[in-house]
Amino acid sequence: MKLVFEKSVKDRQGFKLPDTDVPSAGALKExxxxxxxxxxxxxxELDVVRHFTQLSQRNFSVDANFYPLxxxxxxxxxxxxxxxxxxxxxxxxxxxxPQLKGGERYAQGALExxxxxxxxxxxITGMKAFTMQPLAGAHGELTGIMLMAAYHKAKGNKKxxxxxxxxxxxxxxxxxxxxxxxxxxxxxxKKGGMDIEKLKSVLSDEVAGLMVTSPDTYGVxxxxxxxxxxxxxxxxxxxxxxxANLNAILGRAxxxxxxxDVVHVNLHKTFATxxxxxxxxxxxxxxxxxLEKFLPVSRVTKxxxxxxxxxxxxxxxxxxxxxxxxxxxxxxxxxxxMLLLGGDGLKETSAHAVLNANYLLSxxxxxxxxxxxxxxxxxxxxxxxxxxxxxxxxxxxxxFLIDKKVHPPTVYFPLTVKEAIxxxxxxxxxxxxxDVFVELMLEADELTRKDPGAxxxxxTTMPIFRxxxxxxxxxxxxxxxxxxx
Amino acid sequence: xxxxxxxxxxxxxxxxxAIGVKSIDELFADIQPRHAPRSxxxxxxxxxxxxxxxxxxLALKNSVGPVPFIGGGYYDHYVPAxxxxxxxxxxxxTAYTPYQPEAAQGxxxxxxxxxxxxxxxxxxxxxxxxxxxxxxxxxxxxxxxxRITGRTRIVMDGGVSPIYRKLIxxxxxxxxxxxxxxxxxxxxxxxxxxxxxxxxxTAAVILQNPNFFGAIDDHTDIVTTAHxxxxxxxxxxxPVSLGMLKxxxxxxxxxxxxxxxxxGLPLNFGGPYLGFITTRKKFIRQMPGRIVGETVDxxxxxxxxxxxxxxxxxxxREKATSNVCTNVALCAIQAVIFMTLIGKQGLKKLARLNxxxxxxxxxxxxxxxxxxxxxxxxxxxxxxxxxPVNANDVxxxxxxxxxxxxxxxxxxxxxxxxYLLVAVTEKRTKDEMLAYAEVLGRVVKELQ
Numbered sequence: 004m005k006l007v008f009e010k011s012v013k014d015r016q017g018f019k020l021p022d023t024d025v026p027s028a029g030a031l032k033e034x035x036x037x038x039x040x041x042x043x044x045x046x047x048e049l050d051v052v053r054h055f056t057q058l059s060q061r062n063f064s065v066d067a068n069f070y071p072l073x074x075x076x077x078x079x080x081x082x083x084x085x086x087x088x089x090x091x092x093x094x095x096x097x098x099x100x101p102q103l104k105g106g107e108r109y110a111q112g113a114l115e116x117x118x119x120x121x122x123x124x125x126x127i128t129g130m131k132a133f134t135m136q137p138l139a140g141a142h143g144e145l146t147g148i149m150l151m152a153a154y155h156k157a158k159g160n161k162k163x164x165x166x167x168x169x170x171x172x173x174x175x176x177x178x179x180x181x182x183x184x185x186x187x188x189x190x191x192x193k194k195g196g197m198d199i200e201k202l203k204s205v206l207s208d209e210v211a212g213l214m215v216t217s218p219d220t221y222g223v224x225x226x227x228x229x230x231x232x233x234x235x236x237x238x239x240x241x242x243x244x245x246x247a248n249l250n251a252i253l254g255r256a257x258x259x260x261x262x263x264d265v266v267h268v269n270l271h272k273t274f275a276t277x278x279x280x281x282x283x284x285x286x287x288x289x290x291x292x293x294l295e296k297f298l299p300v301s302r303v304t305k306x307x308x309x310x311x312x313x314x315x316x317x318x319x320x321x322x323x324x325x326x327x328x329x330x331x332x333x334x335x336x337x338x339x340x341m342l343l344l345g346g347d348g349l350k351e352t353s354a355h356a357v358l359n360a361n362y363l364l365s366x367x368x369x370x371x372x373x374x375x376x377x378x379x380x381x382x383x384x385x386x387x388x389x390x391x392x393x394x395x396x397x398x399x400x401x402x403f404l405i406d407k408k409v410h411p412p413t414v415y416f417p418l419t420v421k422e423a424i425x426x427x428x429x430x431x432x433x434x435x436x437x438d439v440f441v442e443l444m445l446e447a448d449e450l451t452r453k454d455p456g457a458x459x460x461x462x463t464t465m466p467i468f469r470x471x472x473x474x475x476x477x478x479x480x481x482x483x484x485x486x487x488x
Numbered sequence: 489x490x491x492x493x494x495x496x497x498x499x500x501x502x503x504x505x506a507i508g509v510k511s512i513d514e515l516f517a518d519i520q521p522r523h524a525p526r527s528x529x530x531x532x533x534x535x536x537x538x539x540x541x542x543x544x545x546l547a548l549k550n551s552v553g554p555v556p557f558i559g560g561g562y563y564d565h566y567v568p569a570x571x572x573x574x575x576x577x578x579x580x581x582t583a584y585t586p587y588q589p590e591a592a593q594g595x596x597x598x599x600x601x602x603x604x605x606x607x608x609x610x611x612x613x614x615x616x617x618x619x620x621x622x623x624x625x626x627x628x629x630x631x632x633x634x635r636i637t638g639r640t641r642i643v644m645d646g647g648v649s650p651i652y653r654k655l656i657x658x659x660x661x662x663x664x665x666x667x668x669x670x671x672x673x674x675x676x677x678x679x680x681x682x683x684x685x686x687x688x689x690t691a692a693v694i695l696q697n698p699n700f701f702g703a704i705d706d707h708t709d710i711v712t713t714a715h716x717x718x719x720x721x722x723x724x725x726x727p728v729s730l731g732m733l734k735x736x737x738x739x740x741x742x743x744x745x746x747x748x749x750x751x752g753l754p755l756n757f758g759g760p761y762l763g764f765i766t767t768r769k770k771f772i773r774q775m776p777g778r779i780v781g782e783t784v785d786x787x788x789x790x791x792x793x794x795x796x797x798x799x800x801x802x803x804x805r806e807k808a809t810s811n812v813c814t815n816v817a818l819c820a821i822q823a824v825i826f827m828t829l830i831g832k833q834g835l836k837k838l839a840r841l842n843x844x845x846x847x848x849x850x851x852x853x854x855x856x857x858x859x860x861x862x863x864x865x866x867x868x869x870x871x872x873x874x875x876p877v878n879a880n881d882v883x884x885x886x887x888x889x890x891x892x893x894x895x896x897x898x899x900x901x902x903x904x905x906x907y908l909l910v911a912v913t914e915k916r917t918k919d920e921m922l923a924y925a926e927v928l929g930r931v932v933k934e935l936q
Contacts, residue, residue, distance in 0.1 A: 004593075007601050007828045017829035018568045020837050024918040028847030031866055034706045037735050042608045045831045052570055055598065055825055059579035062594035066578030079492055080582050083536045089572070092547025097558050098758030099895055100551065104880035109887065112549030113757045126530055138620040138759065139814035141801070145659075152662050177801035177811035183662045186806045224518040255516055256523045271814070275492070279818030280595035281585035281778065282618070283760030299658070322658030326561075326623040326651045326747075327758025339543060345533025348490050354512045355493045355500075361515050362503040378515055405591050410584075416802075433494035434503060465590040468785040472589075475783035475795040479772065481614050483604035 004061070004466075007054060008483050011044035017051045042484065061466045062280070063410045069436050071363075073382045073413035073425025074172070074220055076250050076272035081343070084276070084336035093335055098327040107312045114311035117328055118303045120287070120338045127341075127349065128246070128266050129259025130289030134298045135329035140247060142324070143267030143286025144178035144214070146299065149321045150265055150290060151212045151241040152182055153297040157319065160239060162211035168197050170220045170417040175245060184211060191419060195221040195375040195384075197231065206234060212241035217258070218248045220417045220425070222360065222379035224256075232262025241265060241294070249273045250429070251357055251381035254350030264291045270330075274337035285333040299324040355430035356381040359437060363426055366441040370448040374420050382427035386420055395451040397422045399458035402469065403447045406462035409440060491536075550757075554892040555920050559870045559911025561622065561649050561700070562758075563750050565728065566915055568829050571752040575822045585778075585817070589793045595817060596792035599780040602824035609730050609827070610744040611737020612766035616777040618820040619812060622747025623655040625763030626694070626724050628776045628810055629745040630656065632767075633692035633720040635774050635809070640665045641689045643682065646672040647699025648724065650900035675703045675863030675872075683713050690719040692742075697725055697733065701872045701897075702909065703865035704733060711740040727751050727764075729868045731839025736766075743767045752826025753819055762819040773799060776810030778817075838914055842869035845921065846912040852925035853910070856932060870911040872897065877935040879908040885931045891924055 046054070063070065070077040088094065092112060101110040121133035137143035148165070155162045165179040168189050176186045187205050192198040197215070213235045218224040225231070232242050244258040244266035250273045258266045270276045270285040278284070290298060300320045301313040313328075344352065357380055364383035368376070371385040387397040401411035412426040428437055450457055462468070495503070500512070509515060534542070556564045575581060579594060586592030586599075603615035619625040626648075634640055644653065644667055660667075666689075670681045677695060686693060693714045698704050711721045720742040725735075728750040736744035748762030749755070767775055773796065781795030801808040830838060846869040853859050858876030875882055879896040886893040898905035912921065 004597065006597070006604070007824075008604065011832075014833070016831045016834050017570070018831070018834055020830075020834060020841065021914060023841055023844055025844050025848035025921075028844045031704070031732070031843075035704050035734055035866060037611070037730065037733060037738060040832055041605075041730060041835060043605060043830070043832045043835055044828045045833065046828060048570055048829065051825065051828050052574065054828070055574045055821075056577065058594040058598055059574070059577040060594065061592075061597070062579045062583045063588075063591035064579045065582035068591075070584065072584055075584055077584060081492065083540055085576065087540060087543045090544060090547040092544075092550045092552055094754040094756055095552040095564075096550045096757040097556060097564070097755050097892065098562060099558050099560050100892065102899055103883050103887075103896065105884055109551035109554075110757070112546035115546055115549075116543075123530065126528070129525060138624070138816075139812075141811045141813040142620060142624070145811055149658070149661070156662075172813075173801040173803070173805045173808070174811055174813050176806035177804070177808045180806035180808075181811045224516075226518050226520055226523075229522070252519065254525065254528045256519045257525045257528070260526050261523060277581040277818070278584045279581050279816070280583040280592070280821065281817035282814040283620075283816040283819055284814040321661065323623075323651070323655040324658060325759065326621055326655060326761075330759040331757040332754075332760050335543070339539050342531075342534050342539045342542065343536060344490065344492075346528055346530030348533045349530065350528070351490055351493060355495050357515050358495065358500065358503055358507075358512050361507045361509075365507045378509075378517065380515075380518075401588065402590070405588060410591055411588060431492050431494070434499040436494075462590050466593050467590055467789060467791040468787050470589050470785045470791045470793050471783045472793050472795070475781040475793045476798075478781075478783075479769075479795065480782040481600070481603055481772070481779055481795070482607040483600070484608055485613050485769065 004057065006483055007044040007046065010046055010050060010054065013045055015045040015047050017046050017048040068408055068410050069432060069440055070410040071412050071426045071428045072410065073427040074247055076427060076429060078275055078429035079431035080275055080277040081340060084339045087339045088332045088335045101313050111311055114303050116335055116338055118305055118311055120334050123341050124268055124287055124289055127253065128268065128289050129257030130266055131292050132295045132298060133287050133289040135287045135334050136299050136324040137267065137286040137288055138325055138330050139282060139284040140267060140269045140286040141174040141178055143288045144174055145181055146288045146324050147243050147265040147267055148179050148182040150294045150297045153321050154241060154294055155211055162209055164209050165211055166205060166213045168215060169419050171214065171216060172247060175214045179214065195223050196225045199227060202231065202234060206238055208238055210238050210240045212243055214243040214245060216245040216248050218251050218380040221375055221384050222382040223375065224380055228261050247272060248381060251353055253353040254346065255353060259291060265294055270333055270337040275340045276333045276336040283330050283333055285330040297321055352430050359428040359430060359432060363428055363437055363441065367444055370445055382425055384420060385424040387422040387424055390448060390451040391422050393451045394455045395458050397424050400447050402461040403458060404443060406464050407443050409443060554887055554890050556892045557894050557910050557912065557924060558892045560895045560909060561747055562755060563911060563913050564755065564915055565750050565913050567752050567754055568826065570829055571822050571825050574825050575818055580821060581818055586794060589791065593791060596780050598821045598824060599817060600782065600792045602820040603780060605824050605827045606764050606766050609727060610725065610766045611735030612744050613769040614772045615764065615766040616775050616779050617817065618815040619763030619765060619777050620816060621759060621761040621763045623652045625745045625765050626652045627656050627659050629722045629743045629765055630692060630694065632743060632774050632776065633722060636771060637691045637718065637720060639689050639691035641691060642667050643685045643690055643693045644669045645677050645695045646670055647677060647701065648694055648696045649700045675701060675865035676705050677707065677710060679709060682710055686714050686717045686719050688717050690717055692720045692722050695721065695723045697723055698729055698868045702867040702870035704868055706734055706739065708739045728839055728842060731835040732843060748823050751823035753822055760816055760819055762816050762823055774809060777812045777815050841914040845916055846871060849912050849921045852921060853928065856929040858932060869913060870909060873908050873910060875906045875908055875932060877932055878905050881935055882908065882931050886927060889927050891927060
């Protein structure tokens with residue numbers, strides 16, 4: 004498809020601005036002015052609408068396709084939450100209003116949403132307090148690690164190591180490194196759990212904390228998690244809970260009760276806010292009592308009369324994590340979702356997320372190798388190792404599924420399992436959808452026996468064939484106006 | 489009844505049979521009784537109607553009524569209806585990060601168009617596909633300069649947003665960097681001081697244009713000074729102003745960054761917003777975040793993919809250029825839709841409207857006895873006035889009279905209690921501005 008810049012025709016415009024009702028202020032000194040205009044496209048409104056509508060049709064989406072990406076929780080994003088976020092009383096509210104003297108009274112509704120969201124997430128995760136500021140999961144991780152660092156600094160602890168299992172998301176080590184820590188990686192044991200003996204062998208007074216996802220990225224809840232917490236706490240380390248997989252345990256277990264000191268929650272996973280093609284997300288962070296005083300400012304408070312305010316006084320606070328109070332438009336959607344489901348609905352959410360994943364596991368384990376053959380939580384981890392022996396790799400199966408209009412599962416993650424295929428169906432999919440997916444996966448397996456060569460051409464039903472990713476990196480064209488970088 | 493779960497009791501039974509267990513609870517056997525929640529005492533769920541009306545009640549408690557003259561980096565621009573309509577397409581907003589390019593050409597091409605538009609807007613060579621927001625984007629730009637130069641001293645111009653500076657202070661608390669600040673002189677960057685402060689240990693000079701107080705500058709000479717010491721220059725810019733103002737590229741800046749909210753995004757009480765970063769092509773490998781690149785498919789047709797992923801956390805883990813994973817793709821798409829609608833001529837006109845209107849209001853305000861503009865530095869659509877009384881008191885009274893009068897600089901600066909930062913966008917009419925000036929005059933007089 005042509006780019007907007009290629010569709011541009013001089014003197015077209017897609018939006019009508021008001022005529023000026025004030026006299027011209029005259030010219031600024033030339034030194035302050037740009038010499039050439041920005042070469043933005045010139046198109047009529049219809050042509051813009053058609054361009055982006057046609058582009059949107061070149062995407063798979065939860066609204067149109069089954070999207071069982073492991074670790075991403077691609078559940079349905081309820082439409083009413085979009086309506087709530089667009090209410091003018093929220094969407095048009097200036098973030099600096101409550102920072103005026105006495106200005107909180109102009110934003111009582113918005114502050115209540117923040118306060119109540121914090122309270123709900125605290126109850127769900129068993130933490131003492133939350134900050135809604137972090138703008139994505141990785142941003143929440145960084146916040147959590149900064150809280151960890153502040154705790155150790157305040158206690159005079161000399162800590163420099165953060166322990167992370169090898170099955171963790173890449174953001175975990177990256178976030179800890181950005182905050183200035185060294186990373187020690189713990190391998191998984193044969194059942195896919197953390198190797199506790201290995202953990203013991205790296206424990207020392209230099210350990211600042213441990214970052215884990217529970218259930219882990221193999222889709223397994225580690226029953227020894229409380230023992231792990233005890234070990235980490237024995238060296239005054241902090242237990243960090245990566246909430247990427249929280250959708251599995253709502254109402255069944257709470258990180259706070261399991262011994263975690265700090266958690267982040269991905270509202271765009273567990274709490275059904277849209278992924279937006281890669282954001283905006285939201286990664287609120289909850290803490291237990293020992294980290295509470297370090298939380299970012301501002302904090303939202305509520306007095307005895309039910310009046311909300313922003314508190315910027317935090318002598319021990321790590322400071323500002325975002326410019327304002329978080330991805331407010333996203334938080335609103337998650338809050339609306341929690342209100343609609345309530346405690347029982349949230350518990351039911353996990354029940355069916357886990358049921359759906361186990362159903363897929365039981366239906367597919369004949370055809371695909373299961374590295375850890377056991378009940379799973381909200382996602383099941385297969386390997387295409389048998390198919391790979393026939394020359395068909397996980398990526399080829401992914402492209403076969405794309406050809407059939409199903410978004411593939413996550414492939415090649417976790418990095419510790421060869422030919423990994425990680426499937427997370429979520430609770431919002433019906434048995435019929437899961438059955439269609441099973442049939443496709445079995446058909447793919449069948450094809451690996453009959454005609455493995457056929458896979459190289461998939462997909463053929465999409466707007467493009469397989470792209471040349473090497474050329475993209477080698478020639479580096481990232482800007483229409485530039486010659487190759 | 490849960491409208492987001494399809495499994496009926498019959499489905500559930502059939503699935504449990506296929507799995508070979510008797511109940512859903514059996515699937516949770518790893519979570520042992522000792523792991524059970526100490527409490528899970530959450531309210532009962534509500535209907536869609538009940539939730540919507542509850543939240544509408546809360547929305548109505550917020551004051552979006554008073555005519556807004558507040559900016560501070562976040563502006564009340566008009567958002568064309570087509571922006572909202574297009575990003576409300578489920579194909580855009582319910583998609584994941586475009587890791588499977590065949591199934592994500594819509595997102596990928598839109599982001600490539602966004603990158604290209606940001607490059608021509610800022611006059612730079614390359615752009616990423618967005619970062620969280622303006623403040624975190626400035627932090628990422630600073631880290632990028634530190635990686636490129638291998639130096640850790642940062643010279644911060646006094647015109648940089650105090651919000652961004654507080655944010656950077658939090659992020660760098662444990663990282664042993666040296667920060668030196670160069671206070672403004674007559675409202676603009678202090679050349680002589682900057683020249684003194686930039687040395688061969690300096691990684692970057694961080695500037696903002698227009699600066700937080702509204703003043704416009706041409707930083708070309710500062711770039712020359714910095715480059716002579718091997719330091720980079722980072723400039724945080726306001727995209728709408730680039731419809732008129734000299735670009736970071738024209739000034740020779742190395743990394744341009746900023747908040748993209750003004751490009752068709754609602755104010756949303758602080759987010760989601762749009763951080764952007766553009767730079768010289770030689771620095772692309774040190775740029776954080778996702779980057780979309782052009783390539784061809786196996787039939788030779790042009791298409792788009794995420795590229796240079798070897799910089800990123802999912803490949804490089806602790807050695808990545810940044811821990812950023814999610815960006816704000818949908819906000820970037822909204823921004824490129826906005827830029828496409830407004831177009832080349834429209835952006836110029838929009839910038840001019842903002843400038844002319846702000847100048848008009850400024851001229852009205854300085855007629856009020858005791859109200860002054862203290863510097864002769866030119867401004868774009870926001871300017872600082874010095875009042876004869878405390879700015880907070882003025883704001884409070886004017887709020888009751890139907891105006892969000894501006895932002896009190898005393899909130900972030902000692903000794904500036906009488907200073908008010910006033911923003912004007914294309915949405916403010918002449919009548920609103922005349923009424924504002926009249927009411928401000930009255931309130932100032934009452935308070936004296």
